[in-house]
Amino acid sequence: MEHSNAKSKIGFIGWFKQKWDSEPLFSTAIALLIMIVLQTLVLGFDYDSFGEWFQAWLNNWINILRNNAATGIIALGMTLVIMTGGIDLAVGSTLVAIGAMLMMLIDAGTKGILAGFGLTGAPAFIVAIIIVLIFGYLLGAANGLLVTLGRTPPFIATLGTMMVFRSVTQHFMQGYNPTVPVDFLQLASFQIGNFMIMPIIYWAIIAIILHYVSKRTTFGRQIIAVGSNEKAAKLSGVNVNKVKFHVYALMGLLVAFASTIQVSRIGAMDFANAGRGLEMDAIAAAVVGGTSMMGGRGSIVGTVFGMLIIAVMNNLLNLFGVPPFLRDAFKGFIVIAAVLLQRKERI
Template identity: 80%
Template structure:
């Protein structure tokens, strides 16, 4: 009996080690479970009843998910970008540009574009969402064109776009304070029961759609092919430039969605600071979730797990009173650790 138990333990350890080393989704899920347990312990159990404790636990999680939904949506797009072997450093500035555009359209003051032509209410909100998504698509297409047609490396192209989009937005928005209609805020603030969970629903829905695209469509397979070996993909008949244009355009649309969520949550936007560091959070979530920085491999579910790990870590650091500037160091450690784990996987 004792020998059987020893053998069972060895088999379990061997299975666990193999899964941890070769299955990024598994290792990321285990890390997330550990973070959830740690957060639960930190929150404590000093409550009058289990119901009171559970309600507090649920509220804490809803706040974490809602506050990180926008970043989580952008991280999903970043997964596709990195899978092609690229990078997008302009997501924060694209967020500011599309957010500013939405506020100009919605402004109920004398400078509001839609109000100026007599379009208000729900029709104005629908038109705004369509135009903002189109604007984000065009910004992403512009970045993609500079990479595919202009042959500019993704790092340089998106670095330049990052500076251009933010500086142009700040120039045109200086001294201008648009007024967003209160009804528009319901896009993110509409309550289901006692909870404002609409941003979480948007995030979950987009995650499912992109998971399906990555696993069940030709476009998803082409993304992997381009990132794995661009030359081989071309020889196989894949239109590499079209795939890259599609990925960066999709990134622009997803950032637009995140900007609409942010504007509808708070009704305003700090054009100088909004979105700063957003690209690093999105990259970190994707890499922690198992996406290879070399391209050719990525997991939408892993990115969701990675975003949750970073979100919980930020919450824990806040509970521990860690200064904001030091929190970035912890993110850096996690990203470096994730990349080192990927290198270990390749050499094993």
């Protein structure tokens, strides 16, 4: 009742502006709704029946979500990193390094590591995934140690590891083309009701878990505290370095999940070019979703919305035939607009 009275006093426009200025999730949801409407209009309605139109609409959305699931998972981790006041520019190179490790482990050819020990099929896949998850955690932990114990600015630390991880991977993988077993592709291509939605399910599960962690756990509250005011967090008894370390290590773990999904979805990886620009996509999704680059504010749900906005925009640009080299320009404009339009008070 009080909400209705307040809304009637200030009017709809005033209420809308107030919500837009004070709630990042509200403005992101409105932007996503606009993108969905545009996407629907561009697809058109020239179909013989509503069922045929809906099927085309649904297939388009499944393709969008499936193709962006791996990036979406990385964007979730990037949100937590940015919330601490940090940044991780190495996610693309980390993805490539982990992908290379995974493909060497499960290689169906004569050089396959696990096959050399007589381990193939599902047992090999399980062992390989466990190994790469640990490997991803360690790579993320390396960034965390540089930022905490090394007291290196996150930008510099992850810029350095970005070059190291990709360079070392390319060196060891030159001339080697692992063959991904067909059965491994089922991790991403297994059909549920004629739809290949497994990457979407993985993304949704991880988003739900991280939403709970960020909103309902002590660790989540500590992330916000560290990003909001590091000195105040220390005085409150928060182990700032420990929080930062775990966030970067978690980032590496999430990249490992994303890399596994990517390999199982595509069945290959271009070690020279895969993951390039991935850090910018993840940062863009987080910022568009309302995460403050100054730290201390962010939302997992907002990042999911932000990732969907970026994904739909990319799809629209493709449908409009915009040259590939210009698409990043549009993405840059959206990020700048998000920062300019969402000048809200930090929580």
